[in-house]
Amino acid sequence: MKNYYLLLVIFVLSCNNNPEWKNLILENSLKGWHIFQDDGTKTGWSVKDNILIFDAELSEENMLISDASLLSDKKYLNFEIKFDWKIEKGGNSGFIWGVDENIKYKFPYQTGPEIQIIDTETYLSPQTIQGGEIEINNILNDIGKNKNFLGAVYGISPPSKLNVSNPAGEWNSYHIKIDHRTNKGWVKLNDILINDFPLSGREWDSLVMQSKFSKSEKFEYLGSERWYGFSKNKLGHICLQDHPGKAYFKNIYIKELK
Numbered sequence: 001m002k003n004y005y006l007l008l009v010i011f012v013l014s015c016n017n018n019p020e021w022k023n024l025i026l027e028n029s030l031k032g033w034h035i036f037q038d039d040g041t042k043t044g045w046s047v048k049d050n051i052l053i054f055d056a057e058l059s060e061e062n063m064l065i066s067d068a069s070l071l072s073d074k075k076y077l078n079f080e081i082k083f084d085w086k087i088e089k090g091g092n093s094g095f096i097w098g099v100d101e102n103i104k105y106k107f108p109y110q111t112g113p114e115i116q117i118i119d120t121e122t123y124l125s126p127q128t129i130q131g132g133e134i135e136i137n138n139i140l141n142d143i144g145k146n147k148n149f150l151g152a153v154y155g156i157s158p159p160s161k162l163n164v165s166n167p168a169g170e171w172n173s174y175h176i177k178i179d180h181r182t183n184k185g186w187v188k189l190n191d192i193l194i195n196d197f198p199l200s201g202r203e204w205d206s207l208v209m210q211s212k213f214s215k216s217e218k219f220e221y222l223g224s225e226r227w228y229g230f231s232k233n234k235l236g237h238i239c240l241q242d243h244p245g246k247a248y249f250k251n252i253y254i255k256e257l258k
Contacts, residue, residue: 021082024072024252025050036069036108036239037101044068044242052249054093054242056130067107071099071237078257080177081238085117086248089168090130093117093247094154097178098236104225108239111229114154115176115187115195117247119168123149130244147211151187151194155211159187159194166190171250179257180234204231 026032028050035042044059045052045068052070059068076097087093099112122129126139142148151159166172175188178199186196198204208214213230240249 021253021255024254025052025250030070032073033070034073036067036071036099037103042066042068045070050250052240052252054240054247056242056244056246059242068242069096069108070240070242071101071108072239073237075235075237076178076254076256077235078179078181079238079254080175080257081252081254082173082175083252084171084173084250086171087117087119087168088246089119090122090128091117091119091168091245091247092122092129092131092135092243094241094243095174095176096239096241098231098233099239100229100233100236102229104223105229106221106223106225108237108241109154110222110225110227111231111233112236112239113156113231114241115174116148116150116152116154117241118148118150120150120162120165121168132244135244151189153185153187153195153197155213156207157195157197159189161189161192161194164189164192164194173251181257200231200234 024032025047029047030045030052035045041060044054044056046055047053054070085093094114094117096108096112096114099108105111122139123143126136129135129139138148146152146158146162147155149159149162150165173190175191176186178185180199183199183201184196185199187194208231213227216226219226
C-alpha cells in the first residue's frame with residue numbers, strides 16, 4: 001500500500017511539472033493580443049477562421065515611422081512555441097521575443113531578437129521582395145551570408161539548412177524554443193532543426209557585435225535609444241511582425257518552461 005501511494009505522489013508531481021500547451025488564438029479573435037503601443041488608431045490585423053492575418057494595405061502605419069506588429073498581452077521568459085505561417089509572394093514577416101513596449105522604443109525589433117520569415121525566392125530574384133529599395137538592399141547585402149534568410153535569427157545567426165520550406169502561398173510550421181535556464185534557443189522549420197544559438201553571454205555578445213545591432217550611429221527612425229536595449233530583456237512580449245504584404249498565422253500554441 002505504501003508503494004502505491006508513493007507511485008501516486010510521483011505521478012501527480014510529474015503531471016504538475018509537465019506544463020501544457022496553451023492555444024494563443026482564442027474565440028476566433030485577437031483576445032490576448034494587442035498592436036504595439038496602440039493608441040486605439042492602429043490597424044492591419046484581423047482574424048478569420050482562427051487565422052491571424054496582417055494586411056499592410058489595411059494598416060495606416062508608415063512602417064519607417066511607426067509599427068503595427070502584434071504583441072502578446074502576456075510576457076514570457078522560457079517557452080516553446082509552435083505555429084503555422086504563410087506569406088504571399090515577395091512577403092516578409094517574423095517572430096520576435098523579449099520585446100519591451102516602453103514608449104522610448106519605436107519598434108519591437110529594437111529590443112527583441114527576430115526569427116525571420118521571408119519568401120526564399122526573393123534571394124533568387126531580389127526585385128520581387130515587397131517593401132521597395134530598403135528590402136531589396138537587405139537581400140543583396142545578405143546573399144552568401146544568409147543572416148536575414150528564412151529561419152535566421154535576423155542579422156545574427158544564419159540557418160544551417162536553406163531548402164526545407166514550402167513556397168510562398170503555402171503553409172509552413174515553426175517550432176521555436178527559448179530557454180534562458182540553459183542559455184539555448186533553437187528553431188525547427190517543418191520539423192527539421194535549422195538553427196540553434198545562445199541567448200546571452202560571450203558567444204551571443206560576439207554575434208551581436210558583428211551585426212547592425214551593435215552600431216550606435218544615430219538612425220533618425222529609431223529615435224535616441226537606437227539599439228541600446230537590444231536583447232537586454234529575458235522577460236518580454238512575443239510578437240508577430242508587420243511588414244509589406246500579407247502574413248497569416250494559425251495553430252499558435254505555447255508552453256511555458258518552469
